[in-house]
Amino acid sequence: DGGITQSPKYLFRKEGQNVTLSCEQNLNHDAMYWYRQDPGQGLRLIYYSQIVNDFQKGDIAEGYSVSREKKESLPLTVTSAQKNPTAFYLCASSMTQGVTNTGELFFGEGSRLTVL
């Protein structure tokens, strides 16, 4: 079945370590996104990518990095520069036409990162 796969579902890391969260989609979507969700807040955009080898910073990109080497994948690295990395991270994808989101959003199951 088509969908988005995120891994790992739970991740524990020590402070100061970089971690990479995986996001793979087989929906043939051009656009992929990473969001962060904190208790009591709406989803906030970290990075998004509309096409292979291109990506744009979202509202809270500091301390994060992404790569888009292939259409199916947008891994997110949480670096040691991210001051408060403990959060729930969601990956999403959608169809686009140019720069316009034309369709529904598809989300992964999320990855919960806890920094000890």
Added chain:
Amino acid sequence: KNEVEQSPQNLTAQEGEFITINCSYSVGISALHWLQQHPGGGIVSLFMLSSGKKKHGRLIATINIQEKHSSLHITASHPRDSAVYICAVNRVGGGGADGLTFGKGTHLIIQP
């Protein structure tokens, strides 16, 4: 003030009740999404609408562009409807492929 406001924040109801969740927004939009977040965290898209009304099973979503308001209704509610319901809007001229702004969600609990 948030660009997307949802009400209520929390809602507890009995099985079978008719449920309404509201979403108001303050920006120009091209579309509005209703999403459902399961207790495990995964999110499913319920509706994407830009005018009028859509129905899927026991779920109905309406939008009034002039009033900048949308509602999500659940008829004959069931405990399996318990989830967080999130409203999100595609801002006009929001920039890039993601001019999306999300509400904080409505936490719904349906008791048997």
